[in-house]
Amino acid sequence: MQKYMRWSAILAVLVLVLAACQNGGGGTDPSPGDNGNGNGNGDGGAAEQCDADEFGCVEVAEGEPIILGTALVISGPNSTLGLDTQYGAQVAAELRNEEGGVLGRQIEFDFQDDGCSAEGGTAAARALVSNPQVVAVIGTSCSSAGVPAAEITSEAGYTMVSPSNTAPSLTAEDTHQPFYARTAHNDSVQGAAMAEYACTELGAESAATIHDGSPYAEQLQQVFADEFQEQCGGTITVQEAITVGQTDFSALLESIGADAPDLLYYPIFVAEAALVTQQAAQTPGLENTQLAGADAAFTQDFVDAAGGTAEGMIMSGPDLEFAGSFYEETFKPKYTEISGEAQPIQVFHAHAFDAVNIVLAAIEEVGIEEGGTLYIPRTALRDAVLGTSGHEGITGTLTCTETGDCADPAISVSEVQDGEFVRIWP
Amino acid sequence: MRFLRPPERITGGWVVMTLLKIVVALFVLVGSWLTISNGYYSYSNWQAFFVNGLALGAVYALIALGYTLVYGILFMINFAHGEVFMSGAFTAFFTATWMADLGMIEANPWLALFITLLTAMLTSMSVAIILERVAYRPLRGAPRLVPLITAIGASLFLQYTFRGLYGAGVRAYPNFGLFEGSITLGFFTIPTNRAVVIVAALFLMLALYVFVEKTRTGRSMRAVSEDKDVAAMMGINVDRVIVTTFAIGGLLAGAAGILYVQIFNQVHYFMGFLPGIKAFTSAVLGGIGNIVGAMLGGFSLGILESVGPQLLLRGFEIPSPNQLKDVIAFTVLVLVLIFRPTGFLGRKENV
Numbered sequence: 001m002q003k004y005m006r007w008s009a010i011l012a013v014l015v016l017v018l019a020a021c022q023n024g025g026g027g028t029d030p031s032p033g034d035n036g037n038g039n040g041n042g043d044g045g046a047a048e049q050c051d052a053d054e055f056g057c058v059e060v061a062e063g064e065p066i067i068l069g070t071a072l073v074i075s076g077p078n079s080t081l082g083l084d085t086q087y088g089a090q091v092a093a094e095l096r097n098e099e100g101g102v103l104g105r106q107i108e109f110d111f112q113d114d115g116c117s118a119e120g121g122t123a124a125a126r127a128l129v130s131n132p133q134v135v136a137v138i139g140t141s142c143s144s145a146g147v148p149a150a151e152i153t154s155e156a157g158y159t160m161v162s163p164s165n166t167a168p169s170l171t172a173e174d175t176h177q178p179f180y181a182r183t184a185h186n187d188s189v190q191g192a193a194m195a196e197y198a199c200t201e202l203g204a205e206s207a208a209t210i211h212d213g214s215p216y217a218e219q220l221q222q223v224f225a226d227e228f229q230e231q232c233g234g235t236i237t238v239q240e241a242i243t244v245g246q247t248d249f250s251a252l253l254e255s256i257g258a259d260a261p262d263l264l265y266y267p268i269f270v271a272e273a274a275l276v277t278q279q280a281a282q283t284p285g286l287e288n289t290q291l292a293g294a295d296a297a298f299t300q301d302f303v304d305a306a307g308g309t310a311e312g313m314i315m316s317g318p319d320l321e322f323a324g325s326f327y328e329e330t331f332k333p334k335y336t337e338i339s340g341e342a343q344p345i346q347v348f349h350a351h352a353f354d355a356v357n358i359v360l361a362a363i364e365e366v367g368i369e370e371g372g373t374l375y376i377p378r379t380a381l382r383d384a385v386l387g388t389s390g391h392e393g394i395t396g397t398l399t400c401t402e403t404g405d406c407a408d409p410a411i412s413v414s415e416v417q418d419g420e421f422v423r424i425w426p
Numbered sequence: 427m428r429f430l431r432p433p434e435r436i437t438g439g440w441v442v443m444t445l446l447k448i449v450v451a452l453f454v455l456v457g458s459w460l461t462i463s464n465g466y467y468s469y470s471n472w473q474a475f476f477v478n479g480l481a482l483g484a485v486y487a488l489i490a491l492g493y494t495l496v497y498g499i500l501f502m503i504n505f506a507h508g509e510v511f512m513s514g515a516f517t518a519f520f521t522a523t524w525m526a527d528l529g530m531i532e533a534n535p536w537l538a539l540f541i542t543l544l545t546a547m548l549t550s551m552s553v554a555i556i557l558e559r560v561a562y563r564p565l566r567g568a569p570r571l572v573p574l575i576t577a578i579g580a581s582l583f584l585q586y587t588f589r590g591l592y593g594a595g596v597r598a599y600p601n602f603g604l605f606e607g608s609i610t611l612g613f614f615t616i617p618t619n620r621a622v623v624i625v626a627a628l629f630l631m632l633a634l635y636v637f638v639e640k641t642r643t644g645r646s647m648r649a650v651s652e653d654k655d656v657a658a659m660m661g662i663n664v665d666r667v668i669v670t671t672f673a674i675g676g677l678l679a680g681a682a683g684i685l686y687v688q689i690f691n692q693v694h695y696f697m698g699f700l701p702g703i704k705a706f707t708s709a710v711l712g713g714i715g716n717i718v719g720a721m722l723g724g725f726s727l728g729i730l731e732s733v734g735p736q737l738l739l740r741g742f743e744i745p746s747p748n749q750l751k752d753v754i755a756f757t758v759l760v761l762v763l764i765f766r767p768t769g770f771l772g773r774k775e776n777v
Contacts, residue, residue, distance in 0.1 A: 077596045077694060213749070241746035245700060247690050250478040251732050252748040254471050255740075271596045271694065278691055282617060284470070305596045307691055 046368040046375040055157025055378035058135050062372040065108040066101070066363065068093070068356065069131070069158075071124035071139030071149055073116040077271040080299045080345045082141045085163050086111065087339040088349030089138050091331055092356035094338065102360050103367050103374055110134055114145035116269065117244075121145025125152035134158065135376055136359045136385075138352060142269075142296075143167035143216035150177040157378040159385050161359055161406075163351035166190065166295070167215040168223065171404040179382050181400055183355040183393070184348060185318060185409035187216070190294060191223025192231075193411035194265065194316045197425050199232035201413075202290060204262035208237045210252070210276065212244050212268045220267045220294060237261045242272060249279050257285020267294030267316075274305035281309040290314065299346045303419050310416045314424070318347050318395070319410035321423070327394055351407070354393030358385055358406065443764075450761060453738070460741025467736060473614060475733045481620035481689060483728020484627030487721045488682035489705035490712070491634060492554075492675030494720040497709070498651040499671050502570065505577035506557055508702020509584035510676050512695070514550035514683030516588055519599050519693040521545045526600045535602045547680035553584070554676025555669060563665075581702075589695040596694045599687040623685040630681055631721050634674065638717060643670060651715070704731075707759050713772025722770055731755045 050057035060066055070089060073082035093107040101107060110131060112124035121140050128134050129152060137153055137160040140146040146165040153160040154177035162170075162182040169175045171186060198204040207228055211217035221239065228234045237259040240252055253276070256264065264286065266276055273293050280286045293302075295317035303310050331353065335344060362384035368375045388406060391398040396408025413425040461467075467475075489511050496504045521542045525531050531538045561580045565573045605619035616624075638644035649657040650667045658664050686701070687693060704727060712723025734754040739747035762769065 075594045077594070079594055239745070241749040243749055243752070245696075247692070247697070247700070248478070248482055248732075249748075251475050251736060251751070254474045254478075255467065255736060255748070258467055258471055271692070274596060274598070275690060275692060284474075301595055305598045305692060307598050307601055 046370040046373075049368060049377050049380070050375055053377035053379045057368075057375040057377045058133065060105055060133070060135075060374040060376070063105075064133075065106045066135055066374075066376075067108050067110055067131070067133045068359065069110045069112060069128035069134040069137040069139070071112045071114045071121065071128060071137060071141075071145065071160075073120070073141040073145070074111065074113050076116065077301075078116045078141070078269050078296070080270075080301045081116075081164065081296070081348065082114070083339070084299075084344055084346035085138075085141060085348045085352040087335055087341075087344075088163065088352030089356045090338050091334045091349075092353045092360075094334060095330070096357075096360060102363050103369060105374060107356075107360070112139070114140040114142060114149065116142035116145060118144055118148050121147070121149035122152065125149035129153060129156040129158055135363065136161065136381065138163060138355050138359070140165060141348075142214065143170060143219075144214040146170055146180075147215055150180040153177075154179040157382075159359070159362075159378070159382045161355040161385060163355045164295075164348040165216075167219045169215060169219060171401070173403060176403045181358075181385055181404035181406055183351045183358065183395065183398060183406050185407045185411060186405050187220040188223050189409045190316050190411050191220050192227045194224050194292065194294070194413065195227035195231050197314075197316070197413045198228060198263050198265075198292075199234065201425055202263060204228075204234060204290070206235045206237050206259070206261040207263040207265060208240065208256045208259065208261040210240045210242060210256075210264070210266040210268065212242050212272060214244070214269075216296065217267050217269075221265060224265055224267075242268070242276075244269070244272065246272065247275055249276050250283070253280050253283040253286060257283045257289070260285055261289055263290045263292055265292045265294075267296060269296045270299065270302045270305060273297040274302055274310075277306040277313060278309045292316070295347060298414075298421070301345075303416055303421075308419075311419075313416045315414050315416070315421065316411055317414065318351070319412040319423075320347055320350075321412075331394065350394045354391070354395050354398060357393060358388050358391055358398065358400075361388070361391065447765070457738035457741045461737055462741075464741065466740050470615070471736075472733070475736055476729060477614070477616050477620055479729035479732025480725060481623045481728070482732065483708075483725035484624050485682050485686050485689075485724075486701065486705045486708045486728055487724025488627055488630060488678045488685070489701060490709040490720040490724045491631070491717065492679050493706050493709040494712075494714055494717060495647075495671050495675050498715040498717075499647065499654075499668055500562070500573075502562070502573045503577065503706065503714075504557070504562075504672075504675070505574065505702070505706075506561070506580040506584060507554075507675065507679060508698035508700075508705070509581050509588075510550050510554050510557070510698075511679040511683050511686075511701060511705075512588065512693075512698030513553045513584065514546040514676075514680030515687050515693050515697060516592060516683075516695075517549040517680075518542050518546040518684045518687055519597055520592075522600050522602070531600060531602055535604050539602055539604065543681070543684050546684050547677045550680030550683065551673050551676035554672040554679070558669060558672040563668075581698075585695055585698070592693075592695065594695065596692055599691045599693060601691065605688065619688050623688060626681070626685060630678060634678070635717065637674075643667070647671060704755065707755065711759055711762055711769055713769030716769070716771045719769055719771035726770075727755055727758075730758055734758075 070086055072085050097106050112127050114120045114124045128137050137158055140149050141164050143165045146162055159179050164184045165182050166184050166187040168186055168188045209221035211221045225236045291313045293315045298315050298317040362381050363376055365384045366380040386400045388400045398406045398408055400406040412423050414421040414423045492507045525538045557580055561576050562573055605622050608615050608617045609621055646662045646667050650664055654664055708723035708727045709720045712719030731751045735747040735751045
């Protein structure tokens with residue numbers, strides 16, 4: 001009996017190991033030979049193009065939906081960021097579905113949670129690339145999740161367009177991934193904007209920063225620090241760091257307050273930002289210091305969590321002044337219909353809307369309809385997305401660079417007045 | 427120098443240990459001297475660090491008492507105790523927001539605080555008792571690893587139950603406006619809310635100490651922790667004593683929850699995890715199973731975390747020393763366990 005149990009245990013372990021080692025690749029097998037031809041449809045038959053494409057094609061039969069994966073932070077203290085983005089994507093899909101879908105097919109989603117962490121991003125990306133019907137991915141929310149997720153999706157040939165990754169390294173020449181693009185601004189713009197505001201409007205001469213070790217926060221405060229020193233010769237008194245999940249910042253703020261900087265810039269996420277704001281209010285050395293945050297905490301959740309202590313705090317973030325009646329008359333009511341929220345809960349929903357529309361436009365461009373089945377070559381799709389030029393979205397006119405920056409960036413600075421965000425600059 | 431006296435035979439192990447002691451001592455001394463001589467922080471800074479550490483340590487100590495009491499009686503670590511603390515804090519949030527909506531906080535803040543305290547402590551107590559009944563009692567005779575795993579499972583269960591009930595976001599605890607500003611006593615200036623936390627925690631610890639030493643139930647608890655079977659033979663209802671122990675641990679954790687939100691004003695379903703681990707560390711530091719040890723361990727850990735990074739690391743010009751405060755706390759734990767495995771005041775245990 002014991003021998004039998006031992007052998008069946010060994011067998012079970014072997015089976016599990018084999019299952020785990022399954023290659024979670026794309027749709028059809030990648031074929032050897034030249035890369036995908038990336039031209040529009042009509043160039044030769046579908047079979048030919050799919051074979052020539054390095055990552056093959058997604059095959060969507062008649063009546064089947066086109067599936068877009070999402071990897072956004074939909075749980076935890078930053079869930080407003082991810083949910084807001086998801087709703088924006090859903091609005092884009094719904095509006096298109098009402099018009100008949102893309103090439104006659106409805107758009108559906110495979111929602112995943114990126115947890116705003118590297119582990120979450122890895123898990124979400126793996127889940128999506130193991131589904132061969134997923135055409136492209138809208139994600140991730142946080143740059144910390146984006147770094148590993150972009151690598152996984154690029155290795156599998158899945159195009160990923162992020163509506164809210166802002167860390168500069170994700171589209172830098174030497175560190176970007178080939179199948180990655182984003183419709184959110186690059187933080188090199190945001191950091192510079194905050195530095196400009198600090199220099200010109202606040203007249204600040206010294207500043208301190210706090211980041212939380214994530215790629216987003218760390219890179220953004222570094223851009224700010226560099227620009228602040230360059231633009232007006234300001235001094236950076238100290239660049240401190242915290243860990244995500246930390247609650248006690250009193251010692252940290254005391255030590256920052258010892259230098260009494262004019263500005264304290266902490267581009268960190270909701271939970272920690274709220275605590276820092278509350279505790280800064282109780283720190284004697286920071287009485288005359290202007291507190292400033294960035295788009296990671298640009299949500300009503302943050303203001304609520306900080307209680308009344310966020311009054312007078314400034315935040316940099318994407319400029320939400322969307323011109324045009326489309327946003328007010330069509331987008332917002334649809335958003336409310338899908339989400340149940342009276343107002344958008346964060347600032348990246350518009351970027352998600354534009355991201356989805358860029359992908360759908362690319363699908364229309366490269367998809368090959370043959371014999372009732374729609375074939376979407378993966379590399380051609382990526383090329384079409386990165387080739388987007390002059391696309392009129394609600395965040396502006398989008399043109400993608402080779403390394404994946406598609407945004408038409410406009411950063412504004414807002415102030416918390418009476419518990420609401422009010423745009424004050426430019 | 428008693429701890430540097432060489433043994434009869436100089437073994438490689440002894441050499442390594444002594445080297446380690448010297449390195450640690452040097453690090454602490456050099457780091458502190460560099461920081462103080464460079465004058466990075468003023469007296470009021472150090473005072474603030476110390477007081478914050480004391481307040482946080484008070485919270486850790488209250489939670490650590492729960493761990494130590496349960497270990498003393500059942501020889502098991504109740505890993506779900508951090509969640510008992512969290513449930514107290516969440517109940518405080520829930521009650522306080524409800525009363526804020528009714529306008530009671532403006533009308534009579536002290537009464538509101540009292541009600542919040544009561545409900546939080548009662549809820550924590552109930553959660554602890556239910557835990558004992560459902561998760562631990564059926565496993566009384568099982569090998570020691572089993573209740574440990576169950577405790578972890580119970581901890582996850584509680585976390586996600588509260589997440590389901592209250593959502594995954596961070597919720598702000600309404601400010602009662604009772605403890606604003608600061609008090610000055612001679613040289614010391616302490617923010618009022620921190621002072622209240624320290625005093626309240628000390629009061630509760632004193633009450634517990636008196637309870638365990640002087641009352642009959644306390645005596646039964648001590649008897650059961652010394653030898654369960656003999657205590658049963660002497661006519662003590664062991665089950666009831668165990669339930670009482672969990673209940674007291676729960677009450678203290680509930681109080682810790684309220685005190686915690688006075689300082690941090692935030693509740694979150696995952697908030698019990700890190701304080702739980704820190705409190706467990708404090709209990710081990712002070713000697714697990716020892717009540718005074720848990721109190722000492724809690725305060726020490728709080729002060730170490732608060733003062734340590736500034737004192738030890740700033741002198742070495744290490745950037746962002748605050749990121750390493752957990753490293754310091756847990757390194758101290760490791761060192762104490764290496765050099766004094768039973769903790770500061772630990773008792774000898776026959777394993």
